[in-house]
Amino acid sequence: MRITILNRLLLLFTSLLAAYQIALGIEGLGTLPTIAYTIAFGILLVAGLLLIILGYDVLDSPIVVIVTTGIPLSLSLGLVWEHSSAYRTSYLVFGVAGFLAVLATRLLPLRSKLPVLVLAVVHGIAGLTILGLPILLSLTGQARPGFSLVGVGGALIGVGGLLLALLKAGKPLVSRAIILKLLPGLLLLMTAAFVAGFALG
Amino acid sequence: MKAAFAKLRLYWPLTKSLQTGLLLSTGLAGYMSARCPVLHWSDLLGLGLSLFMAIAGSTILNMWYDRDIDSVMNRTHHRPLADGRVLPNEALRLGLVLSILGVGLAGWMAPLFGLIVLTGLFFDAVVYTLWLKRRTCWSIVWGGVSGGMPILAGRTFGLGYVDGVGILLALAVLFWIPTHILTFSMRYQDDYAAAGIPTFPSTYGLAATRATIAVSSVVAALCIGAAGVLIGMEWGFVRLLAVLSAGLLLLGVASVFRPTERINFGLFKYASVYMLSAMILLSI
Numbered sequence: 221m222r223i224t225i226l227n228r229l230l231l232l233f234t235s236l237l238a239a240y241q242i243a244l245g246i247e248g249l250g251t252l253p254t255i256a257y258t259i260a261f262g263i264l265l266v267a268g269l270l271l272i273i274l275g276y277d278v279l280d281s282p283i284v285v286i287v288t289t290g291i292p293l294s295l296s297l298g299l300v301w302e303h304s305s306a307y308r309t310s311y312l313v314f315g316v317a318g319f320l321a322v323l324a325t326r327l328l329p330l331r332s333k334l335p336v337l338v339l340a341v342v343h344g345i346a347g348l349t350i351l352g353l354p355i356l357l358s359l360t361g362q363a364r365p366g367f368s369l370v371g372v373g374g375a376l377i378g379v380g381g382l383l384l385a386l387l388k389a390g391k392p393l394v395s396r397a398i399i400l401k402l403l404p405g406l407l408l409l410m411t412a413a414f415v416a417g418f419a420l421g
Numbered sequence: 422m423k424a425a426f427a428k429l430r431l432y433w434p435l436t437k438s439l440q441t442g443l444l445l446s447t448g449l450a451g452y453m454s455a456r457c458p459v460l461h462w463s464d465l466l467g468l469g470l471s472l473f474m475a476i477a478g479s480t481i482l483n484m485w486y487d488r489d490i491d492s493v494m495n496r497t498h499h500r501p502l503a504d505g506r507v508l509p510n511e512a513l514r515l516g517l518v519l520s521i522l523g524v525g526l527a528g529w530m531a532p533l534f535g536l537i538v539l540t541g542l543f544f545d546a547v548v549y550t551l552w553l554k555r556r557t558c559w560s561i562v563w564g565g566v567s568g569g570m571p572i573l574a575g576r577t578f579g580l581g582y583v584d585g586v587g588i589l590l591a592l593a594v595l596f597w598i599p600t601h602i603l604t605f606s607m608r609y610q611d612d613y614a615a616a617g618i619p620t621f622p623s624t625y626g627l628a629a630t631r632a633t634i635a636v637s638s639v640v641a642a643l644c645i646g647a648a649g650v651l652i653g654m655e656w657g658f659v660r661l662l663a664v665l666s667a668g669l670l671l672l673g674v675a676s677v678f679r680p681t682e683r684i685n686f687g688l689f690k691y692a693s694v695y696m697l698s699a700m701i702l703l704s705i
Contacts, residue, residue, distance in 0.1 A: 242664055243657035262664035269668065269694060274687040
């Protein structure tokens with residue numbers, strides 16, 4: 221399926237927004253959250269460019285599942301490290317172990333449902349963290365209300381991840397054509413929500 | 422007036438506008454890496470004009486000399502010289518005039534700047550095109566030296582002397598060129614074989630070519646990154662450069678371990694986006 225001009229533009233804006241966030245950074249962050257957010261927005265930036273250059277076929281590559289796992293994992297790690305110091309070490313261990321588990325189950329020729337299960341657990345925990353933590357912080361007054369937009373971005377990443385995961389599993393909620401049509405817009409909205417959330421938070 | 426526009430439209434493809442534009446952007450970035458914010462717009466304009474004329478001139482001379490090759494290659498047989506829309510003598514005159522004007526203007530603006538522009542032109546027109554292109558696949562290294570000259574020239578013009586960062590930036594372009602050219606020669610391998618031009622894929626095979634691309638991408642990214650840090654680029658931009666470099670490496674590694682035509686051409690296109698982005702970051 222070819223990418224339309226409109227969708228190319230949406231992907232380009234996604235990449236530019238991600239580049240802006242990487243270049244601007246977030247004031248007062250420690251080394252680990254800076255690296256974590258750079259990885260997350262970096263994957264979004266490069267993914268946008270590769271989709272423009274290579275088209276939707278790039279999504280069929282097995283490497284995509286491994287690389288894109290880095291978005292929710294690193295974003296959630298940055299959030300936990302920055303805002304929930306009691307869970308820093310345990311979440312770091314989860315993040316590293318989760319990534320290695322996804323890597324191993326995707327590279328090894330496994331015939332069981334383990335790869336899907338691992339992916340669901342890792343994405344599920346990371347996604348819920350991105351969705352819940354910013355909203356919780358905003359509601360309890362520990363962060364400004366605008367920070368909850370990061371949670372909105374988390375919800376959008378969850379929707380996108382779910383649609384793609386079900387598509388890959390052969391049980392799509394909607395057709396592949398519709399998912400691919402929606403994906404660039406979803407990526408842009410998600411990135412915009414993250415960038416706005418960090419700016420306003 | 423109409424006739425002049427028609428001529429211009431005919432001549433424009435002779436300059437390989439995208440390639441010339443990319444090299445010109447490296448020259449401007451080299452200057453701005455030393456002189457940003459730009460306070461002397463006449464200098465920037467003179468630099469751009471002289472580099473454009475010298476690069477376009479040498480490209481036209483290359484196309485003039487290679488018109489016999491172009492006419493037998495599918496990819497290039499429709500070029501104005503290859504299909505006879507522009508006469509060889511006309512192209513030769515245009516190439517020589519632009520080259521002389523470009524080098525002359527550069528030399529008049531600053532002798533050292535002019536010397537570097539002349540060196541680039543010499544390596545492209547004489548060493549690469551006339552001497553080595555039809556003899557050895559290693560000709561691209563010398564073409565790469567020529568490709569590194571605009572950025573070195575731009576920085577040297579900004580500083581007034583040649584410095585280590587300028588050489589590092591020239592090396593970055595030199596090592597980036599295999600990523601650009603070799604992916605291209607893999608895609609059009611049959612064309613080059615039909616024209617009898619030795620290329621890396623035809624001499625050393627596809628696997629070795631892919632490995633060369635991956636290694637040269639790493640070295641190019643390291644050179645640009647090191648130059649960026651030495652220039653004093655803001656950390657945000659260094660991070661952005663690192664991310665873009667990671668994308669280049671990812672594609673380079675993917676082309677080694679999961680080689681497909683799509684990945685190969687994706688790497689070719691990404692390499693151009695990467696270089697342009699790196700030049701913008703160096704300029705800010």
